[in-house]
Amino acid sequence: xxxxxxxxxxxxxxxxxxxxxxxxxxxxxxxxxxxxxxxxxxxxxxxxxxxxxxxxxxxxxxxxxxxxxxxxxxxxxxxxxxxxxxxxxxxxxxxxxxxxxxxxxxxxxxxxxxxxxxxxxxxxxxxxxxxxxxxxxxxxxxxxxxxxxxxxxxxxxxxxxxxxxxxxxxxxxxxxxxxxxxxxxxxxxxxxxxxxxxxxxxxxxxxxxxxxxxxxxxxxxxxxxxxxxxxxxxxxxxxx
Amino acid sequence: xxxxxxxxxxxxxxxxxxxxxxxxxxxxxxxxxxxxxxxxxxxxxxxxxxxxxxxxxxxxxxxxxxxxxxxxxxxxxxxxxxxxxxxxxxxxxxxxxxxxxxxxxxxxxxxxxxxxxxxxxxxxxxxxxxxxxxxxxxxxxxxxxxxxxxxxxxxxxxxxxxxxxxxxxxxxxxxxxxxxxxxxxxxxxxxxxxxxxxxxxxxxxxxxxxxxxxxxxxxxxxxxxxxxxxxxxxxxxxxxxxxxxxxxxxxxxxxxxxxxxxxxxxxxxxxxxxxxxxxxxxxxxxxxxxxxxxxxxxxxxxxxxxxxxxxxxxxxxxxxxxxxxxxxxxxxxxxxxxxxxxxxxxxxxxxxxxxxxxxxxxxxxxxxxxxxxxxxx
Numbered sequence: 001x002x003x004x005x006x007x008x009x010x011x012x013x014x015x016x017x018x019x020x021x022x023x024x025x026x027x028x029x030x031x032x033x034x035x036x037x038x039x040x041x042x043x044x045x046x047x048x049x050x051x052x053x054x055x056x057x058x059x060x061x062x063x064x065x066x067x068x069x070x071x072x073x074x075x076x077x078x079x080x081x082x083x084x085x086x087x088x089x090x091x092x093x094x095x096x097x098x099x100x101x102x103x104x105x106x107x108x109x110x111x112x113x114x115x116x117x118x119x120x121x122x123x124x125x126x127x128x129x130x131x132x133x134x135x136x137x138x139x140x141x142x143x144x145x146x147x148x149x150x151x152x153x154x155x156x157x158x159x160x161x162x163x164x165x166x167x168x169x170x171x172x173x174x175x176x177x178x179x180x181x182x183x184x185x186x187x188x189x190x191x192x193x194x195x196x197x198x199x200x201x202x203x204x205x206x207x208x209x210x211x212x213x214x215x216x217x218x219x220x221x222x223x224x225x226x227x228x229x230x231x232x233x234x235x236x237x238x239x240x
Numbered sequence: 241x242x243x244x245x246x247x248x249x250x251x252x253x254x255x256x257x258x259x260x261x262x263x264x265x266x267x268x269x270x271x272x273x274x275x276x277x278x279x280x281x282x283x284x285x286x287x288x289x290x291x292x293x294x295x296x297x298x299x300x301x302x303x304x305x306x307x308x309x310x311x312x313x314x315x316x317x318x319x320x321x322x323x324x325x326x327x328x329x330x331x332x333x334x335x336x337x338x339x340x341x342x343x344x345x346x347x348x349x350x351x352x353x354x355x356x357x358x359x360x361x362x363x364x365x366x367x368x369x370x371x372x373x374x375x376x377x378x379x380x381x382x383x384x385x386x387x388x389x390x391x392x393x394x395x396x397x398x399x400x401x402x403x404x405x406x407x408x409x410x411x412x413x414x415x416x417x418x419x420x421x422x423x424x425x426x427x428x429x430x431x432x433x434x435x436x437x438x439x440x441x442x443x444x445x446x447x448x449x450x451x452x453x454x455x456x457x458x459x460x461x462x463x464x465x466x467x468x469x470x471x472x473x474x475x476x477x478x479x480x481x482x483x484x485x486x487x488x489x490x491x492x493x494x495x496x497x498x499x500x501x502x503x504x505x506x507x508x509x510x511x512x513x514x515x516x517x518x519x520x521x522x523x524x525x526x527x528x529x530x531x532x533x534x535x536x537x538x539x540x541x542x543x544x545x546x547x548x549x550x551x552x553x554x555x556x557x558x559x560x561x562x563x564x565x566x567x568x569x570x571x572x573x574x575x576x577x578x579x580x581x582x583x584x585x586x587x588x589x590x591x592x593x594x595x596x597x598x599x600x601x602x603x604x605x606x607x608x609x610x611x612x613x614x615x616x617x
Binding site for chain 2: 049082145
């Protein structure tokens with residue numbers, strides 16, 4: 001679904017991405033792990049057309065990112081880490097706005113509300129929502145255009161465990177709708193819970209890409225901290 | 241899509257109470273306060289002085305002087321405690337003696353400006369000299385009727401001494417005519433506050449990036465912001481004009497009279513609001529925080545206002561400052577409004593100023609779009 005080949009991105013002399021290559025299979029939940037500054041946000045920005053690459057190639061659903069960015073934007077969606085909606089508008093006004101500017105279908109609009117359990121707060125101003133409800137609204141907006149690919153940039157930051165579990169369960173369900181999910185997070189247990197495949201990047205380079213099953217089985221598959229240990233080993237090595 | 245973007249922008253502004261205060265309430269109150277406060281400064285009515293007279297001489301001459309002052313329309317003779325100036329005629333003032341050096345004693349009771357005191361002295365001098373001429377005429381008539389008649393023909397009445405043509409009288413505004421355009425112009429430029437707050441929140445929370453990822457172009461984002469603020473600016477203009485026409489007169493201050501074309505007023509108002517929105521967009525797009533934007537916006541508004549005749553009317557500025565004023569877009573707008581309100585101007589009168597405002601708006605808007613595009617991509 002997503003094929004990243006030898007991509008380099010520079011900010012001045014700083015190489016944010018350095019000859020990065022990996023692939024994401026259709027219908028999977030793909031975890032993108034890395035320490036702060038590893039290049040996760042840069043990748044997401046590039047994949048969403050918010051930033052251009054200096055070298056390399058990217059194909060998304062068969063479209064070339066350099067030539068067909070408009071089409072790519074139509075079939076994908078990003079749920080940013082920040083709550084990217086309007087505090088002073090109600091939940092319904094926010095969803096109406098983001099729905100109309102994308103010409104979203106009514107069924108997608110209703111599905112976004114239902115999947116994220118926002119029915120009871122539709123007339124509430126976004127400012128007055130709880131942390132979990134705000135996160136769910138942020139996600140619902142990302143579902144309005146019925147995307148084939150959805151990018152989550154640390155979507156559970158600053159919320160309670162109950163809301164986090166609800167969000168993770170709903171993301172896991174997207175697989176049933178055939179949606180490909182790219183998920184970045186600092187929480188290893190989240191990645192372990194929902195991801196099929198994981199890529200670990202450091203200094204803009206791919207350190208490791210494998211299925212979650214393979215990564216865990218190398219140590220003790222029942223060990224809750226196995227992925228975290230693996231991640232720390234790999235990223236520390238790359239810093240040496 | 242565009243309709244939804246405009247609706248969103250409208251809802252955000254209308255729910256921003258502080259912005260509404262700055263855009264509507266503050267200028268309306270300022271118009272009221274400034275019109276009433278500057279009523280007398282801008283008044284073109286003839287000045288009258290409240291005076292009291294104490295006659296210690298009780299001579300025929302002192303009585304004649306009091307009679308002259310009574311008929312002079314420049315003076316209102318009031319009780320001593322109410323007078324701003326008191327005149328004392330000393331004993332011996334009317335004594336017919338060449339060596340008589342007695343003078344009138346003037347006591348200025350309340351604070352009068354130096355130009356008012358000079359005016360009072362001129363008016364009183366005129367009455368005293370008239371009286372002295374009358375006395376000389378009587379004396380001269382004993383020796384020569386011709387000489388007495390010649391002296392009698394001397395007049396100190398300005399109307400008989402010179403003819404005055406008030407070519408520019410219509411160009412000097414009254415307090416309301418000065419206040420209303422001033423605060424329309426100033427308040428329109430305060431659009432920077434709501435605009436930057438919304439813009440920067442959108443940048444900070446990645447909403448702009450999200451819109452961009454949804455295939456919404458920078459041009460669409462920028463244009464969707466212009467339309468609501470253009471509309472809001474017209475409401476501001478109408479509200480300020482109505483305050484000048486109907487509220488200000490309730491406070492014994494002249495009402496705003498629109499001598500010129502309403503169409504020209506609307507045209508100029510659109511041009512001015514485009515200019516203000518352009519500048520606000522540029523500042524908002526270049527700033528990284530709403531504090532930074534409101535500080536830069538506030539300072540630039542005050543500077544443009546000070547240069548452009550908002551703080552001090554242009555017609556009382558020295559010539560060099562009047563020339564400097566022409567670099568401020570606020571001055572272009574203000575001159576245009578004064579042309580319409582005072583000189584009865586139409587579209588043609590305000591065309592040059594309006595074109596300059598539109599060009600300024602177009603340039604600043606284009607720059608803001610370039611900056612926004614650079615920041616988003």
